Amino acid sequence: MPQSLVQIRGLKKSFGSLRVLDGIDLDVAKGEAVCVIGPSGSGKTTLLRCINLLEPYDQGSIKVDGTEIGYEEGGSTRKRRSERALAPIRADIGMVFQLFNLFPHLTALENVMLGLTKVRGISKAEAKDRAGHWLNRVGLSDKLQSLPSQLSGGQQQRVGIARAVAMGPKVLLLDEITSALDPELVGEVLSVVQGLARDGMTMIVVTHEMTFARDVGSRIIFMDEGRVVIDGPSRDVLANASQNERLKSFLARIEMKH
Amino acid sequence: MTYHFNFNFVWRYADKLYWGLVLSLEIALISILIGMVIGLSLALAYTGGNRWIRSAIAAYVEFIRNVPLLLLVYLVFYGIPSAGGFAYDALTSFIATLALYSGAYLVEVFRAGLDAIPKGLIDAGKAVGLTPWQRFIHVRMPTMFRIVLPSLSNVYVSLFKDTSLAYVIAVPELTYGANWIKTNTFRVIEVWIVVWPMYLATCYALIYALRLLERRFSLVRR
Numbered sequence: 001m002p003q004s005l006v007q008i009r010g011l012k013k014s015f016g017s018l019r020v021l022d023g024i025d026l027d028v029a030k031g032e033a034v035c036v037i038g039p040s041g042s043g044k045t046t047l048l049r050c051i052n053l054l055e056p057y058d059q060g061s062i063k064v065d066g067t068e069i070g071y072e073e074g075g076s077t078r079k080r081r082s083e084r085a086l087a088p089i090r091a092d093i094g095m096v097f098q099l100f101n102l103f104p105h106l107t108a109l110e111n112v113m114l115g116l117t118k119v120r121g122i123s124k125a126e127a128k129d130r131a132g133h134w135l136n137r138v139g140l141s142d143k144l145q146s147l148p149s150q151l152s153g154g155q156q157q158r159v160g161i162a163r164a165v166a167m168g169p170k171v172l173l174l175d176e177i178t179s180a181l182d183p184e185l186v187g188e189v190l191s192v193v194q195g196l197a198r199d200g201m202t203m204i205v206v207t208h209e210m211t212f213a214r215d216v217g218s219r220i221i222f223m224d225e226g227r228v229v230i231d232g233p234s235r236d237v238l239a240n241a242s243q244n245e246r247l248k249s250f251l252a253r254i255e256m257k258h
Numbered sequence: 259m260t261y262h263f264n265f266n267f268v269w270r271y272a273d274k275l276y277w278g279l280v281l282s283l284e285i286a287l288i289s290i291l292i293g294m295v296i297g298l299s300l301a302l303a304y305t306g307g308n309r310w311i312r313s314a315i316a317a318y319v320e321f322i323r324n325v326p327l328l329l330l331v332y333l334v335f336y337g338i339p340s341a342g343g344f345a346y347d348a349l350t351s352f353i354a355t356l357a358l359y360s361g362a363y364l365v366e367v368f369r370a371g372l373d374a375i376p377k378g379l380i381d382a383g384k385a386v387g388l389t390p391w392q393r394f395i396h397v398r399m400p401t402m403f404r405i406v407l408p409s410l411s412n413v414y415v416s417l418f419k420d421t422s423l424a425y426v427i428a429v430p431e432l433t434y435g436a437n438w439i440k441t442n443t444f445r446v447i448e449v450w451i452v453v454w455p456m457y458l459a460t461c462y463a464l465i466y467a468l469r470l471l472e473r474r475f476s477l478v479r480r
Contacts, residue, residue, distance in 0.1 A: 054381050083390045091387025101382035104477040105400045114396060115386035149478040167386065 035217030094164030154185030278435030297364025
């Protein structure tokens with residue numbers, strides 16, 4: 001197995017008395033597109049948010065490209081990195097959100113440029129070129145000067161993807177990026193992600209789109225009650241779904257919704 | 259007995275009204291600038307502070323909001339200097355009063371604005387790799403100001419009207435000028451007939467300018 005880009009060991013996290021992540025072990029290799037599926041409340045989104053420490057975790061370790069993300073470990077002590085120290089680490093981990101979270105006062109172009117100029121320190125002219133390139137790539141070359149409020153949900157999400165990818169992240173985290181979209185807009189967003197997967201972008205994708213999980217994801221992780229229940233190649237997992245009661249009932253529920 | 263309108267006296271001393279209006283605007287502008295610094299600093303301190311800081315800020319806000327502005331004007335101009343054994347001029351005193359007064363209202367406006375910033379935007383700022391200071395400058399502040407702009411407009415306009423209270427401590431602003439002309443010429447009605455539209459027009463101009471600003475910075479472009 002190639003060396004893993006993302007390495008998670010024994011990850012535990014509780015909200016009060018509720019254990020949300022109950023000992024997650026996960027390795028993601030470079031260029032792999034891993035789809036995380038599972039019922040609501042199974043901990044998928046929390047897992048994703050722990051990877052760039054939008055959510056602090058209680059125990060365990062998360063390494064991206066060999067760097068321990070959120071905590072500095074020294075002997076028996078475990079100290080959370082300061083927000084300032086986290087910033088450059090987070091810049092290497094792209095994230096796309098369910099509700100887009102575009103900066104509402106900035107145009108599409110400026111949304112993508114902000115991280116490039118302020119975090120990467122790239123000149124304005126170069127950042128504009130790069131942002132324009134990525135917005136063009138997601139099919140929005142005619143919307144560069146639009147504010148988020150002038151864009152449809154699908155367009156906003158594509159700006160969100162461009163904003164994350166333009167930073168040149170080592171890994172891209174996608175958190176149910178089509179859940180808030182009208183059905184007819186889902187396709188345009190998924191095809192962008194498909195393109196990125198083909199280019200070899202390492203991705204961890206939390207999704208409810210089973211066809212997407214099968215066609216794009218090289219691997220499926222099925223989570224339930226804070227644990228990884230099944231982990232395997234996408235086609236195998238879905239083909240053998242009937243052998244696992246929990247996965248079977250989850251897929252049946254999804255089926256009914258769509 | 260019939261009353262004969264005579265505006266000649268008013269025109270003769272028109273410079274008192276003109277310069278009075280200019281001073282009113284200056285007072286409002288300086289007070290609002292200081293008030294915004296007070297309001298924003300305390301709103302940030304409140305949002306990030308512990309229980310003691312929050313209580314102290316809440317006490318300041320409640321004290322100012324529950325005391326009539328006129329009493330505050332007297333308190334700052336007469337009360338504090340006589341208790342402290344020092345003096346300052348009326349203009350400084352009034353600007354300080356109005357700044358403290360608007361600051362208290364603006365704490366609430368800014369605090370509501372900071373609370374209304376969607377959490378997802380802060381997450382997005384973090385995910386892009388912005389430092390806390392960069393998130394403050396490029397995400398929190400611009401979003402917050404756009405959210406509070408309509409409420410700010412209200413505070414600005416009332417604050418401009420409140421400058422008329424400075425006349426009680428003899429700051430030569432517009433109302434003081436009007437009062438001076440009235441006392442020296444006894445043309446009461448004429449003076450107020452001229453001064454009333456001056457306030458009205460200035461407030462309208464302010465409101466219009468602030469609307470343009472709101473439209474320019476609206477998060478929703480039509």
